[in-house]
Structures are given as C-alpha cells and as structure tokens.
Amino acid sequence: MSEYNAEQLQTINEVLACLGGLSPGVRNALERSIADYLAFRRDVDRFLDTHFSAICSYRCYQSGKSVCCGREGITIFFADIVVNLLVSSTEEIQSLKQALRCDPGSKCVYLGDNGCLWHIKPIVCEMFLCKPARDEVFGNAPEVLKVWQAMRRGEKGFTWPSQPVLFDELETFFMERGCGSSLMYFHNSPGLLRVKAKHQVSSTLNEAVVNGRNI
Numbered sequence: 001m002s003e004y005n006a007e008q009l010q011t012i013n014e015v016l017a018c019l020g021g022l023s024p025g026v027r028n029a030l031e032r033s034i035a036d037y038l039a040f041r042r043d044v045d046r047f048l049d050t051h052f053s054a055i056c057s058y059r060c061y062q063s064g065k066s067v068c069c070g071r072e073g074i075t076i077f078f079a080d081i082v083v084n085l086l087v088s089s090t091e092e093i094q095s096l097k098q099a100l101r102c103d104p105g106s107k108c109v110y111l112g113d114n115g116c117l118w119h120i121k122p123i124v125c126e127m128f129l130c131k132p133a134r135d136e137v138f139g140n141a142p143e144v145l146k147v148w149q150a151m152r153r154g155e156k157g158f159t160w161p162s163q164p165v166l167f168d169e170l171e172t173f174f175m176e177r178g179c180g181s182s183l184m185y186f187h188n189s190p191g192l193l194r195v196k197a198k199h200q201v202s203s204t205l206n207e208a209v210v211n212g213r214n215i
Contacts, residue, residue: 011081018178
C-alpha cells in the first residue's frame with residue numbers, strides 16, 4: 001500500500017471511529033451543520049451536469065486520457081472525508097476502503113469502473129475544469145461563465161478561512177475528540193494558518209454541535 005493510500009485509509013478509519021462514539025443528538029447536529037454545504041454541492045452538480053457532463057465524460061473518462069484523475073495527484077481535505085462518510089452507505093464506505101488496499105495503476109485510486117467511488121467527491125475534484133472544457137463551454141456563453149464564477153466564490157465560503165468556514169470547523173470538532181490526521185490542512189498548512197491568523201479566525205462549530213444547534 002502506498003503512503004498516499006495509507007494516509008487516506010487511516011483518516012477514514014479515524015473519522016469512522018470518532019463518529020461511532022458520538023451520541024445520536026451530537027451526530028444529528030453534526031449532520032445538520034453540513035446541510036448548506038450539501039445544498040451548494042447539489043447546485044454545482046446540476047450546473048456541471050447541464051454544461052460539462054457530456055464533454056468531460058467523453059474527453060476524459062471514456063477516452064481513458066483523464067488528466068483530472070491522476071494517481072496520488074488530488075488534494076483531499078479532512079473535511080472532504082468527514083462529509084462523504086456522513087452521507088455514504090456502508091457499502092459505499094467499504095468500496096472506498098477496498099480501493100485503497102489495491103494498486104490503481106496510473107489513475108486515481110478512487111476511480112472505479114463507473115466513475116468516482118465517492119458519494120460526495122472532494123471539492124478540489126468537483127471544482128476543477130480543464131482549460132479545453134472551459135474554453136468550449138464558456139467561449140460563447142459569458143452568462144454561463146458568470147454563474148460559474150459565482151459558484152467559485154461560493155466555494156470559498158466553505159473552504160477559505162478568512163472567516164469561520166465549515167472545513168476548518170470540522171477539523172476542530174474532530175481534533176477536540178482526539179482525532180488526528182495529516183489531512184487536517186487548516187491546522188497544519190502554513191499558508192492556511194497565516195490566513196486564519198491574519199483574520200483572527202476561530203472555530204464555532206464545536207460549541208454549536210455540543211449545544212445541539214444548527215449553525
């Protein structure tokens with residue numbers, strides 16, 4: 001098993017163990033805390049299905065020439081794993097863990113016969129559009145580009161810690177319950193730590209969940 005695969009599998013197991021120790025009330029509050037993010041992801045999914053699905057499926061997946069799903073080339077945040085595990089079935093989780101125990105060859109370990117194995121795939125994957133695809137879709141449709149630019153700004157509302165954001169808060173929530181992972185970039189990345197320090201950002205999710213409130 002590669003270092004990348006081991007890192008992913010360890011984080012999945014850490015999160016599952018922590019989730020298993022939560023009371024039903026705290027677990028439900030944690031699930032409510034990601035509701036706005038899931039709604040955002042549904043909006044992005046609809047946009048991509050409408051404007052990019054046919055192009056990306058043919059050029060990348062069906063052709064086998066995908067530059068998007070390169071082996072060990074995808075940044076996955078700790079919060080990506082948390083969100084995905086919260087909404088995935090037992091069977092979906094087992095498929096992820098089984099994939100991590102195998103050698104994927106030249107492609108992403110999570111790329112299965114029918115596409116991505118994630119229920120809610122990593123935000124980096126979701127928001128990546130290669131230049132040829134962007135040029136084809138946006139070249140003659142500036143109004144579509146404006147919608148996409150708004151979605152990119154919306155993404156920062158969950159992932160860019162110049163303000164309290166969900167991805168940072170999820171890390172804090174699990175860290176305070178003894179969970180640790182090298183994928184906790186919001187607490188380990190020098191760049192993200194500088195952003196948080198500059199804007200004096202602190203987490204609010206833990207208090208909200210403990211008190212059973214939806215943030």
